[in-house]
Each structure stands twice: as C-alpha cells, then as structure tokens.
Amino acid sequence: MKAKETVQDKKIPLFKKRDFQLLVGTVIFWAIFYTLTKFGMMNLYWMHIINVSLIYVILTTSLNLINGFSGQFSIGHMGFAAVGAYTSATLTTIVWNLPSHGVGPFSLFILSVILGGIAAAFIGFLIGLPTLRLRGDYLAIVTLAFGEIIRVVINSINFVGGPRGIPGIPRFSSFTVIVIFTFLSVIVLRNIIYSSIGRALLSIREDEVASELVGVHTTYYKVLGFTVGAFFAGIGGALLAHLIQYINPLQFGFMATIYVLIMVYIGGVGSLSGSIVAAIGITFLSEGLRLGLDKLDQVTPFHVGPEWRMVIFSVLLVATMLYKTNGLMGDMEFKVLIPEEEDENAKHGA
Amino acid sequence: MKRRKTFAVLVSLLLVVALFGTVLTGCSSKTANNNGGSSQKTESEPILIGGVAPVTGPAATYGKSTKQGYEMALEEWNAKGGVLGRKVKLVFEDDKADPTEAANAFSKLINDNHVVAIVGSVTSSCSLAGAPIAQRAGVPMITPTSTNPKVTQVGDYIFRACFIDPFQGTVAAKFVFNNLKARKAGVIYDIGQDYNTGLAEFFKKEFESLGGKIVAYEGYPDGTTDFNTQLTKIIDAKPDVIYSPNYYNDDGLIAKQARTLGFTGPIVGGDGWDSPDLFKIGGDAVNNCYFTNHFSKDSKDPKVQAFVKKYTEKYGEAPDALAALGYDAMNIMLTAIQNAGSTDGAKIKDALKNIDYQGVTGHIKFDKDRNPVKSAVIIKIENGKQVYVTTINP
Numbered sequence: 001m002k003a004k005e006t007v008q009d010k011k012i013p014l015f016k017k018r019d020f021q022l023l024v025g026t027v028i029f030w031a032i033f034y035t036l037t038k039f040g041m042m043n044l045y046w047m048h049i050i051n052v053s054l055i056y057v058i059l060t061t062s063l064n065l066i067n068g069f070s071g072q073f074s075i076g077h078m079g080f081a082a083v084g085a086y087t088s089a090t091l092t093t094i095v096w097n098l099p100s101h102g103v104g105p106f107s108l109f110i111l112s113v114i115l116g117g118i119a120a121a122f123i124g125f126l127i128g129l130p131t132l133r134l135r136g137d138y139l140a141i142v143t144l145a146f147g148e149i150i151r152v153v154i155n156s157i158n159f160v161g162g163p164r165g166i167p168g169i170p171r172f173s174s175f176t177v178i179v180i181f182t183f184l185s186v187i188v189l190r191n192i193i194y195s196s197i198g199r200a201l202l203s204i205r206e207d208e209v210a211s212e213l214v215g216v217h218t219t220y221y222k223v224l225g226f227t228v229g230a231f232f233a234g235i236g237g238a239l240l241a242h243l244i245q246y247i248n249p250l251q252f253g254f255m256a257t258i259y260v261l262i263m264v265y266i267g268g269v270g271s272l273s274g275s276i277v278a279a280i281g282i283t284f285l286s287e288g289l290r291l292g293l294d295k296l297d298q299v300t301p302f303h304v305g306p307e308w309r310m311v312i313f314s315v316l317l318v319a320t321m322l323y324k325t326n327g328l329m330g331d332m333e334f335k336v337l338i339p340e341e342e343d344e345n346a347k348h349g350a
Numbered sequence: 351m352k353r354r355k356t357f358a359v360l361v362s363l364l365l366v367v368a369l370f371g372t373v374l375t376g377c378s379s380k381t382a383n384n385n386g387g388s389s390q391k392t393e394s395e396p397i398l399i400g401g402v403a404p405v406t407g408p409a410a411t412y413g414k415s416t417k418q419g420y421e422m423a424l425e426e427w428n429a430k431g432g433v434l435g436r437k438v439k440l441v442f443e444d445d446k447a448d449p450t451e452a453a454n455a456f457s458k459l460i461n462d463n464h465v466v467a468i469v470g471s472v473t474s475s476c477s478l479a480g481a482p483i484a485q486r487a488g489v490p491m492i493t494p495t496s497t498n499p500k501v502t503q504v505g506d507y508i509f510r511a512c513f514i515d516p517f518q519g520t521v522a523a524k525f526v527f528n529n530l531k532a533r534k535a536g537v538i539y540d541i542g543q544d545y546n547t548g549l550a551e552f553f554k555k556e557f558e559s560l561g562g563k564i565v566a567y568e569g570y571p572d573g574t575t576d577f578n579t580q581l582t583k584i585i586d587a588k589p590d591v592i593y594s595p596n597y598y599n600d601d602g603l604i605a606k607q608a609r610t611l612g613f614t615g616p617i618v619g620g621d622g623w624d625s626p627d628l629f630k631i632g633g634d635a636v637n638n639c640y641f642t643n644h645f646s647k648d649s650k651d652p653k654v655q656a657f658v659k660k661y662t663e664k665y666g667e668a669p670d671a672l673a674a675l676g677y678d679a680m681n682i683m684l685t686a687i688q689n690a691g692s693t694d695g696a697k698i699k700d701a702l703k704n705i706d707y708q709g710v711t712g713h714i715k716f717d718k719d720r721n722p723v724k725s726a727v728i729i730k731i732e733n734g735k736q737v738y739v740t741t742i743n744p
Contacts, residue, residue, distance in 0.1 A: 045461035049454065155542060155572075164544045165449075167478045167500045244453045246478040251449050290443065290458055306444040307405045 022187070022336045030179045037175065048243075051175055053283035054182045055240050060263040060275040061189050062232030067261070068270040069193055070225040071205030072132065073140040075257050076147025077233050082252035083123050083150060084116035084234025085241040090160055091115065092242070093169045100170035109172040113181070113238040120234025121227045123150070128226035132219060135208070147257060151249045165248025166241075173243035181239060185232050186337070190272060192228060194339050201225050205270075266320055268327030273334040278327070286313055396437040397693055399424070399683065400459035400489075402470025402480065403676070407446035412472050412672050416494055417442060418665055419676025420469055423684065433688050441465055445476045452476035456483040465489065466693045467686075469679050472672070474498035481508045488695040490686070490702060494679035495672055497545070502720040507699050509720045511679035511711070512644055515545060518620045519552030521726045521742050522593060522642050526618055527560045529728075529740065530640075532591045534565045536584035538604060540596050542572030549595030549620050565589050574600070577607050585613050597622040602631025609635040616640055624671055629734045639731045640739065645674040645711040646727045648738035657710045671711070678709035712741070 033050060036042035063077045091112040092098045098105035131142045155163050192198055200221040203211035212218050241247045267278030289309045296304045320328070401420045404413035424440050432438055441463045443455035452471050459465045460483060468484055468491040471477050477496040484491040485505035492509040493501055499514045526532045535557055539550035547569075554564050565587035568580035577600075584592060585608065594604050594617055605617050616638050623641035632639075647658045647668050657677065661669040669677075682705060687693060690701035707714045712724035728739040 043461050045454075045457045048457040048461075052450065052454065162544055163542065164498060164500070165475060165478070168482075168504065171482070240450070244450055244479050245482045246449055246475070248449065248475045248478075250475065256448075287454055287458070290455075291462070294441075305405070306442055309444060310406050310446070 016340050018336050018338070018340055019187075023183075025336065026179065026183045030176065034175060047175065049283060049287050051173065051178050051243055052240075053280040054178045055173075055236050055243065056260070056263060056279035056283055057182050057276050058185045058232055058236035058239070059260045060267065060279040061186055061272050062229045062236065063260050064264045064267070064269070064272065064275045065189055065192070065201075065232075066226055066229040067264055068268075068275075069198065069205065070201035070222060072222060072226065073136065074143040074226070074229070075140050075254070075261060076127075076143035076145075076150075077229070077260055078237075078252040078254075078256040079147030079150035080120040080124055080230040080233035081237030081240070081256075082154060082247075082249065083120040083230075083237070084113075085237035085247050085252070086116075086154055086160055086166075087119040087234070088112035088116035088238035089166050089169045089241040089247055092172070093166055094160070098170055100172065105170070106172060109170070109242065110177075113235055113242075116238035117231045117234040120237070121231035124230025124233075125223065125227045128223040128230075132222040132226060144254065147252075147254065151252060154249045161248070163249060165246060165251075167246050169241055169245045169247070171242060171245050173239045178239055178243070181235060185235065186272065186276065189228075189232070190337055190339070193272065194342060197221060197224060262317060266317065266327055268329035268331060270331040271327070271329040271333055273332070273337055274327050274329030277329060281328075285316065289313060394436075396439040397433055397687065398439050398441050398463055398465045399680070400456075400463065400465035400468035400470070401440045401442040401680075402445050402452065402455050402459070402468065402476070403442075403472045404447035404476070405444045407448065409447040409473055412495070413444070413447075415670050415672040416470075416472050416676035418661070419494070419669070419673040419678075420680045422661060422664060422673075423677045423680035427681075427684050433684050434691065434693070438684060443470075445471050445480075447473050447476060449475050449479035452479045453483060456480035460484065460487045460489050466695070467491065467683050467698055469494065469676070469683050472496070474501055477501045478504070481505070484508065488699075490683070490695055490698045492679045492683050492702070494675040499719075499721070506720070507695065509682075509702050509716060511675050511682060511709075511714065511722060513724060513726060514721055515548035516552040517744065518642050518726065519549040519554075519595065520556040521744075522549070522595070522618055522620065523553045523556035523560065523562070525640070525642070525728050525740075525742055526591050526593070527557060527562050530591060530616060530618075532562065532589075532615075534563050534587075534589045535591050535593055536566040536568070536587060536589035537564060537593045538568050538570065538577065538580050538584060538596075539594070540572060540574075540600060541569035543596075545620075545622065546596050550593070553593050553595065575603060577604050578611070581608050581611055581613070585611050589615070591615050592617045594618070595620040595622065598625040598628040599631060602628050602633075602636065605632045605635040605639060614638075618642075621671060624729075624736075628731075636731045637733060641729055641731075642726045642742075643729050644671040644726070646729050646736065646738040648736070649727065649741070650738075651710075653708065654710045674710045678707075678711050678714070681709060682707050682714060 037047055059081060066072050066074045092109055096108055098108060127146045131139060134142060160166060200216045203216055204218050204221060208218055263278040263282050264275060268274030289312055293304050293306060293309055403416040404410060405417060420440055424438055427433055428437055441459055443459060445452035445455045459468055468489060471480055472495050474496040477493040478501055481501060481504035485507050490507050492511055494511045496510060497512055497515050502508045502510055526535060537550050540546040558564060566584040568584055570580055592608060594601050601619050601623050619641040621643045624643055628636060658669060685707055686698050686701040686705055690697040703716060714722045714724050717723050723744055725741045725743045727741050730737045730739045
C-alpha cells in the first residue's frame with residue numbers, strides 16, 4: 001500500500017528519462033544515416049535495406065502484440081498489411097494520382113498511410129470479432145483463411161489492377177518518414193503493453209479461464225489487441241508500397257506472413273526488443289548473404305551461386321532456434337523500452 | 351523480467367557490428383560514386399552486367415533457363431574478345447519471384463556492384479518493382495520475359511525482349527483466320543488472370559476485325575478443373591476453332607474435356623502452353639492443337655539451329671523459350687553497349703532505342719514504347735511433340 005502511494009505522490013515529469021533516451025537514440029540514428037546519405041557517403045543499397053528492415057520492425061512488433069503478448073496464434077498478418085498497402089496506394093496512385101514532390105501531396109500521403117492503418121484495423125476488428133472466440137489451432141486456421149480471402153478479393157478487383165497489382169506508386173517512403181513511423185509504432189505498442197490493456201492481454205496468454213474468472217473481459221481485450229496489431233500491419237504495408245513503388249497480391253501471401261512470423265519467434269515471443277533485433281537482423285542477414293556469397297565465389301575456387309543463399313539462411317535459422325529456443329531475447333526487453341514505473345513495481349512487488 | 355541479459359545484448363551487438371561492418375566496407379570502397387549511376391572504370395577492369403532471375407521460389411524453373419541464356423550469351427562475347435575491348439562479367443542475383451526481393455536485388459546491383467546495365471527480371475511483378483530503381487539511377491534495363499505492357503512504361507531506360515500480351519492475341523487471330531481458314535471461333539479463358547484475359551480480349555478484337563465471328567466467349571474462375579459447362583456452350587455454337595489462352599495445366603484439361611464432348615477441330619493457345627507437362631495432362635487430346643510462342647527450337651533459321659546445338663551441348667537439355675529470350679536479351683544489351691562505344695547509361699539507352707538485332711527469337715527493333723517489334727512462331731502439337739509451323743511477322 002505504501003509503495004503505491006509513493007509512486008503516485010511523485011511528480012511525473014513531462015519527459016521521462018528513458019523516453020528521452022529512446023528519442024535521442026532514434027534522432028542520433030536518423031541523423032547519422034541521413035547525413036551519410038546526404039553527402040553521398042552511404043551506399044544507397046544499404047539505405048534501401050535499412051528502410052526495408054525498419055518496415056519489418058513495424059510488422060514484427062505488431063504481430064508480436066497478437067502472437068506474443070496476447071498468445072493468439074495469427075498467421076494472416078500480411079493480409080492486414082495488404083489492406084493497408086492497397087488502401088493507401090489506391091488513394092495516392094489511382095484516386096489522387098499524386099506527383100512525387102511537394103508539401104500538399106506529401107501530407108495527403110501521410111493521411112493515406114493512416115487511412116491504410118485504419119482500414120486494416122477495421123478489417124482486423126471484423127475478423128477478430130467472430131474468430132477470437134476460437135483458440136489455438138482453430139484460430140490459426142481461420143486467420144490463415146482470412147489472410148488468403150483478403151488476397152483473393154484484391155485479386156478479383158479490377159479497379160486496383162487485380163493480379164497485376166498497382167505499378168508506378170510515388171516514392172514517398174523516405175528514410176525520415178519510415179524512422180518516424182517506426183519510432184511511433186514501437187512507443188505506442190510499448191505503452192499498450194505496459195498499460196492495463198497489456199496486463200489483461202498477458203493474463204489471457206497465461207490462463208484464459210483464470211483471467212475471465214477475475215473479471216477480465218477476454219474477448220474484448222483479444223479483439224482490441226488484434227485490431228491494434230492489424231492497424232500497425234496496415235501502416236507497415238502502406239509504407240512498403242510507397243518504398244517498393246509496386247504492389248501485387250502475391251506479395252502479401254502466406255509465405256510473407258511466415259517470414260514475419262519467423263522474425264517474431266527468432267526475436268523472442270513477448271519481447272518488443274527481440275522483434276526489433278530480429279527484424280533488422282534477419283533482413284540484413286538475408287541481404288548480407290548476397291555479398292557473402294559474392295565474396296565466396298570470388299575467393300574460393302568453387303562456384304557458389306546465389307541459389308545457395310536461401311539454404312544458408314535456413315540453416316542459420318534452424319541453428320538459432322536450436323541454441324536459443326526462446327528466441328534471441330526470450331521475453332526480456334532493452335532497458336529503454338521498459339517504462340520507469342515498472343522498476344518501482346518490480347522493486348516493491350506490485 | 352530478468353535483468354540478466356548480457357547474452358542477448360552481446361548477440362545483438364555482435365550482429366549489429368558484423369552487419370554495419372559490411373556497410374562501412376561497402377561505403378569506403380565506393381565513395382566515388384554515390385548517385386548509383388554507371389561509372390567509367392579503367393580499361394583493364396571487366397564491364398559488369400547485372401542479371402536478375404528467380405532461381406529459387408515458385409518460378410525457379412523459369413529462372414534457371416533464363417540464367418543459362420544470360421551466361422551463354424556472355425561467354426560467346428568474351429570468347430570473341432569482349433565488349434569495347436573489355437571482358438564482360440555477369441553479377442547475378444536471385445529475386446525468388448518476390449517484388450520486395452527484386453527491389454533489393456536491383457538496388458544491390460546498381461548501388462553496390464555499380465553494374466553498367468541490368469538484364470532482368472523474369473516475372474512482370476519483379477520487373478515492375480526493379481524498373482523504378484533502374485530508371486532513377488539511369489541504368490538501362492532490359493527484361494527478357496515480362497509481358498505486362500506497364501513494365502516499359504516506367505521510364506525511357508526500360509526495354510524488353512519479348513512481345514507483349516496484346517500482340518500474342520492478335521497474332522493468334524491472324525493465324526486462325528488466314529492459315530486455318532476458320533471463320534467461327536469460341537474462346538475459353540481464366541477470368542482471374544490478366545495474362546489470359548488480355549490474350550482473349552485481343553484475339554476477339556483482331557478476329558472480328560478480320561471478318562470472323564466469335565460464337566462463344568466464356569470465362570471461368572481461377573482454380574476450375576471441370577470446364578464442361580463452358581465447353582458445352584461453346585461446342586453447341588459450332589465453332590471452327592477454340593481459343594484457350596491459359597496456362598498448360600488448364601489447357602490440358604480443356605483439350606481433354608473438349609475432345610470428350612466431341613470437338614475435333616483445332617484448339618489454339620498462347621505461350622502458356624509451352625511445357626512438357628502439357629502432354630502428361632492432355633495426352634492425345636492435345637493433338638491437332640496450335641500455340642503462339644516466342645521461339646521454336648525446330649525453326650530452320652541457321653542462327654536458331656546453332657544456338658540450340660550449342661545450348662544442348664552445354665547444359666544437356668534443349669533450350670526453351672525462356673532460355674532463348676534470356677540469351678537474346680543479354681545479346682541485345684551487349685550489342686547496345688558496343689554500339690554506344692561507352693558504358694555511360696544515357697548513351698547505352700540511346701543505342702538500345704536504335705538497335706536492329708537479329709536474334710534467335712526473331713528480328714528485334716524497338717517501337718516508341720521500347721517494346722520489340724518482332725515475329726511470333728506458331729507451333730503445332732503432334733503426338734506429344736512440338737512441331738514448328740510458321741513464323742508470323744507483325
């Protein structure tokens with residue numbers, strides 16, 4: 001009781017120390033790479049890979065909220081990314097037909113990304129409502145089916161190009177935009193996880209019946225978690241569309257979801273830090289192997305073709321899972337990603 | 351939540367260090383060229399050509415053939431002394447037939463390897479993801495096999511070596527009307543695929559403008575295996591030919607079911623028919639069927655015969671259309687560099703525009719949309735074999 005009072009009595013500063021550290025860290029990260037690119041010292045290929053990996057951070061952390069923190073096994077995540085990508089790309093490319101420069105088009109693009117997120121969240125809500133009453137394998141099958149349904153529906157809509165997709169999307173997803181969205185996504189997800197919603201989700205993951213008994217409205221929280229996860233998947237998809245400048249339904253198929261799922265499990269189920277590390281690590285690993293194989297081919301007398309890339313990649317994934325069964329981070333977090341109040345709670349046993 | 355996470359931090363740090371190590375080495379060696387354009391290197395260094403194709407993933411067999419086509423063309427040039435007196439070297443990347451991977455591969459080839467030009471990719475979706483990167487960097491690109499008309503619309507640095515979907519439908523209509531003397535045609539096509547709908551649409555347009563009559567025009571949804579409903583309607587209308595511009599697995603079944611329903615006339619299709627599996631599925635039913643293709647290994651053209659002989663010796667299998675297109679695309683690009691007299695992207699682009707090249711898949715010149723004006727071959731299926739019939743010029 002006493003401990004609680006001290007926490008409440010303390011004046012909460014506007015910027016908490018760790019939030020500040022995280023912000024400064026992100027700004028420094030952004031500043032370094034931004035300047036390097038600006039002055040042409042940074043290879044544009046690596047810049048591209050950094051952008052892609054940051055988008056994967058958004059996709060992975062949001063899937064971790066569903067699969068890791070609330071313990072629901074969803075394998076239709078890229079379906080929501082498809083909704084976000086198609087909503088925003090349809091708006092910017094087909095409806096508004098924006099030029100790729102200017103302040104006006106740019107703000108419309110930001111609006112379209114957020115609308116993409118909202119559309120994905122809406123679809124997530126609709127799908128979550130009936131399906132989240134299912135558990136385990138059944139939920140997995142249903143989410144898989146819905147992910148495929150979204151893809152097939154897009155395939156049959158001629159207005160958005162059907163199976164041919166949407167080409168010629170303006171390239172709005174700059175490094176700066178992606179960094180800002182990634183930062184915001186991670187902060188929002190962190191705040192949700194350490195709020196009462198997060199607590200409810202964790203309790204559902206640990207024991208659904210017990211949490212219902214203590215008064216947690218399980219369906220409400222599961223649908224909420226699912227909807228938030230879908231929202232950020234939509235944001236990630238919208239950013240990806242405006243980076244690659246082309247989308248088609250196949251890009252958001254089952255295998256794409258599996259790729260994000262791998263990142264969640266390699267990073268650690270129930271660890272945002274793990275998702276961030278794995279999303280960046282795996283993207284760089286997959287690309288780094290291109291360069292590695294180039295070198296091997298040049299140095300060794302054997303011919304090492306690019307078809308070996310996926311073989312080595314898979315072996316590395318298997319090895320990681322064997323030696324780090326709980327993923328790279330388990331359920332641990334970087335200190336900057338834990339709100340300071342948590343330390344108090346941990347100390348006094350809240 | 352345990353505080354002990356030294357291991358996790360260590361692992362992540364190591365990863366970051368290792369990865370950024372590669373970034374920095376990548377930077378320091380290539381600081382001279384930051385806009386990703388093609389650089390004029392010293393005379394002794396080889397000219398680097400980027401090659402992209404899916405050698406893993408769902409389109410792996412297409413990628414393999416195409417890549418062998420690239421390699422063979424390159425070897426021939428090097429045996430002749432290279433381009434502009436320098437050796438040419440292929441930097442090959444896999445795109446897994448995935449657009450995101452294709453964008454990564456194109457970006458790597460242009461910004462990290464500083465290739466002079468890119469030949470690729472195979473699927474239209476991958477070419478559409480890679481083309482904006484090539485266009486932005488001013489690196490000329492030629493796709494051997496992407497038939498979607500939108501690929502070359504990305505910009506003036508993007509070319510293609512194959513004909514586009516509308517052309518194939520038009521050629522098929524001409525052949526059916528002029529050579530098979532058919533006046534009534536029925537069409538059956540997959541409405542879920544743009545390739546199929548595109549071919550069907552342009553076949554109908556051309557056939558009608560020649561004076562023929564489309565007696566039935568039936569679509570079926572993706573994944574259909576029982577075509578009896580559509581075929582009954584078509585056969586009731588008594589067509590001289592049936593046009594089925596679909597992929598080989600559907601075409602085989604369509605042929606089989608049409609024969610069972612009593613249709614004996616020819617069934618005609620597009621390059622989607624070009625697969626050995628067609629005979630496995632269709633059996634005898636695909637006899638007396640024709641399809642349009644990019645290339646026939648039985649053509650009498652000595653250039654084609656030489657290519658087929660050499661390819662078969664080298665890889666132990668006869669070349670398919672993808673290998674031929676990969677071979678032609680690489681040859682076109684290298685010829686353009688030779689004609690340009692320079693490895694400058696803009697000059698190669700101009701040389702490509704004015705190219706006049708006799709390849710194994712026909713005589714190639716580019717129109718104003720950078721699509722080739724070239725011929726198509728008609729292939730007849732007889733007893734499980736593809737027989738060359740004729741070449742149709744546009």
